[in-house]
Amino acid sequence: MYNLKMKSTMIAASLAIFALAGCSDDTSEPTPVIPPVVQESVSGEVSGVWTKGGTYKITGHILVPAGKSLTIEEGATVLFSDSVVKPEVVVLGNLYSMGSAEKPVKFTVPDAWKTAANQFGNLWGGIIAGPNSTELVLSNTILEYGGAVTTEESPSVKAQLYKAEAGEHVPVAYFMNLAGKFVVVNSIIRNFNEDGFYIEGGKVIIANNMFYTTGVSGGDAINIKSGVQADVAFNVVYSPNTNALKLSNSGERSPQAYVVGYNNTIINAGWRRPTTKGGSIWLEAGVRADLYNNLLANDRYGIKRNAGEPEDKRSVIANTFYYGADQVTANQFQPSTEIVKGLNDMISTKAGENDPKFVNYPLTTATNNANFDTAWDFHLQAGSPALGKGKTDFARLYADGIVVNGVTYKSPAPANYAGAFGTK
Template identity: 60%
Template sequence: MKAKQLMMCLALFTGVFAGCEKANIDVDPDTGNGSAIGEVSGIWKRGSVQRITGDIIIPEGQSLVIEEGVTVIMDAATKPEIIVRGNLYAEGSQAFPIKFTVEEALRTPENKFGRLWGGILAAPSCAELLLNYTIVEYAGATTSDASTSVKQKLYKGKAGENLPALWFANVNGKLVVTNSIFRNLQEDCTYIEGGKIIFANNRFYTTGVTGGEAINLKSGCLADVAYNLVYSTNTNALKLSNSGDKSPQTYVVAYNNTLINTGWRRPTAKGGSIWVEATVRVSIFNNLFANTRFGIKRDTKAPEDSRSLFGNNLYYGYDQVTVNQFQPNNEIVAGSNDIIGTAAGANDPKFVNYPLDNNVNSPDFNTSWDFHLLAGSPALNKGRTGFTRHHAAGITLNGVLYQSPEPSTYIGAFGAN
């Protein structure tokens, strides 16, 4: 009897130990500092440092909560992926943001386009994903046959793909990304294939080697996209599409965004600012385009839904080449009450601190720039309010309500200084 009990205890101990190997190991009970590989869930404690030494998976039906001030350091040697089959809640704060990054020694100009780890990849089983006051940087590695995402047929499910920093693919799911920063990435910052979605008050910069959008939406999305700053994406700031076979039809309300220098580093038909295609339905109001390549551009062979609405957008071009590309035609979409000049320098938005002659081909971002508006800006008091947005009543994630912000009477993401 004693021998049988001993064997049972040994088996139990072995099982517990194996389970610990799958999740956090060597976790300090006081600080919460630890390392992770394999399956993870639970809570990463406020202010802790988590070192990810291989691919991690949040299992279906389980959740990982990341508290404010957590630094998640991804191992650049193994280039891990974060696979979200359950739920992920990264709830930082303005004072203590969460950061997904690499070791400090690797945060160099040579690595400015990342590729040092995979990305946050949410499977169709992921019901809720939150990034609030969260920094995602140095991601976008290229998949191989050994990648977990390839083995599990996630994202595009094949080797040789440059991963987005964030992928979400549940048409019945909820995705909220607010007050966050995406930077130092190889290609797309986000690639979204369905869900109830809010992108608000985010910043996207220093991204895209040879391609990539800040926000790339496919079929199945009901999205509010507002008060985002997008600087010098390689391709578009927003790519809005209903491509794919998912329901519902993608309908995007994009308003009060500030777009700077986007599209010039990919001088092809799709390099620009906002691209609409494939029967996507959009309402695009109160956006400020400064030195972007093209205005709102449609795919003439597969245009947007005829119910789409455009208006109250402002365009500024430092030189005549840029201004000429804003002029409405069959490809370039004009809206009601748009502010579009015909001469270089017209409609100076009067930013508090930004050199309007800045090189449009430079992806480098200066965090001291201030895109608020000085008195006399033509963007003040020209915005439209009162239009319908999807999530004015809010989306509840992990018991917390997140609402898309109300539109403003000014144009752009930032009002008067």
Template identity: 60%
Template sequence: MKTNQFFTILILFVLTLSGCEKANIDVDTTAVDGSAIGEVSGVWARGSTQVIKGDIIIPEGKTLTIEEGVTVLMDTLAKPEIIVKGNLYSLGTADNPVKFTVGDLYKTTLKKFGKLWGGILAGPTCEELVLDYTIIEYAGSTTSDASTSVKMGLYKAVAGENLPALWFSNAKGKLVVQNSIFRNLQEDCTYIEGGKIIFANNVFYTTGVTGGEAMNFKSGCLADIGYNLVYSTNTNALKLSNTGDKTPQTYIIAYNNTFVNTGWRRPTAKGGSVWLESTVRADLYNNLFANTRFGIKRDPKKPEDSRSAYSNNWYYGFDQTTVNQFQPGSNDVIGGKNDVISTVAGANDPKFVNYPVSTSVNNADFNTSWDFHLQGNSPALGKGITTFTRHHQAGIVMKNGITYTSPAPATYVGAYGTKN
């Protein structure tokens, strides 16, 4: 009798634990920590740590909201993928960002380009995805036949592919990435195949071992790209393409971005700063190119839409080699109206507050004390234009009631004006 009672109590105890774990994964509304594998939805509460022990899936029609200060800790042995078939809102704050990361023990120099977990992979049924004040680091592992993304036919659906930190693929969907940091990644930071899109006020650095772009767009995208800092991507800061069979035609408006040292670690035709191909339509204004490889460059065999516009972009090269290779007309480099560009090394120094412009163009290590604001006597102040229309200046309205608006352009060039 006592034995039967013991087993009854034991079973009830196990069921209770199981129920608590499921609640913690699916509908966590308390500030307690948790762990997850399999299907997830609901809320990961402010300040909690969620340990991801294997691939997780947000089911179609379901939503996962991640509140400020949550740490999403990825198991480096399992190398989890985050599959988004429903909706994902990662809503950090400036003081308490959400962080997708790994344990500090694994953040070594040997692992500075990540590949310790997969990425956030949003399939074609994902209607809305928001990353606000979110840090994504040490992602970009390589797929195998056992990968959930391969089995589900997501991304490129083959083994041997280096995953992007973020993939989005719904041309009818909505994607907002703002105030966020992408760092320590193996290849592409983002790979976007459609949607109404805002990328604003983000920072990208220490990314790309042998390839990889900061923002890689394919067909079906209507995107406003403003106030982003991209430092030393292996390949381009922006790869803009209409490749694919989706509608609408991809139309990118990129303005007031700062690109530094991009493209030098992959010295191929496509390695550079902004790459245009396959009838993409692109309007590029007020962008600052400092010591970048090339500037705006087209694929001569598959050029961009003839309606594309380029104006008021700024070019600086510390040495003559850098200056020579971003001259318009050479190597299919494109010049624009009212661009500030010189044939002389050292001309047009934008006068960053704190960045040594003599830093090697092959340097991929980012110093967080650097400050890419402009000094008060910078010649790049007052050289921007504000007369163009953005796609989403009226805002993108999400199901959770939040409206995201692409920021207005500035009269200065680059992502940062003077410090307040």
């Protein structure tokens, strides 16, 4: 179904002929330096290891076959280089993207394509896992400029994955195996056309990530359905088109969707959506959600439920910190049949109340702004009213960790402040 067309142009290291200098009787030879791999025209089936610092130029759809795995090592670049095909990454086996803080893995496009006109990507598809994909890890990974729309020829449509129809923008990553494990940690998701993660099954940890410039006319940063049990913590989500977290038990899969979401910072959510729905965290269809210590600044709404089809009554919401720079925003935080009031919430009732005192972020930035400044710093200054307001004595699902490919990933311990960052 897929043809492998990998033409390697590995810049091979010369096991060079080392000239002897002078009359030295030093017979030791220097260790040869092996340049990183460069592979041109990558498409079709892929598996094995993509090596440290390598560049893999993707010119067609790629597929990790069932029963096989692809491991991408630190510093590798997965470069989507065909603007006509706009390749998808279909994972029927397992995928492990294993960057480091100093050398992240990058799923990206050529620098010349990173223009204002392409602010929301649409230049490659996304990572789409099949029903038997048991493990998918994105660790210290940058994913950017994707979210292309599906066609009748898209491999995800042909394989009946994701929404299984043409005309749908692909999320950053889609995962569906009820018995699988999906882990995203210490990563950056940016410049994407649609949802960040769309998850319909599995044990899930999403922690310590940054999301910004996502969603053109719709889209949530993290979209969770039935069959998922997840810890979602210490993420910063800036100006998602709709919600940072859309939590639902729709789909009638077992187990019931259960999400423990805590210490997330959500800023300017929901304002760019052309129609009104959510605008921070959305709850619906009997999802069980325990939400603690989340910091909501200048979002379109407070935590919001579908009043006609609300969350599970066992859900617990507590210690949410709210800030609105203007009165319209503050008004839309106030409890109602749709806006959920939690225990020990700090809800601003007037414009400018509860200034979280971010280290570097102008709180008067336009709420519909999607341009992210990497100099912004969402740590809290000393004296922030969000300090000391966090609850720490609650259970999370994966405090003891889940093991993926021999590595144990634990959801981080909650902090005694609201939001993703305390003081520096």
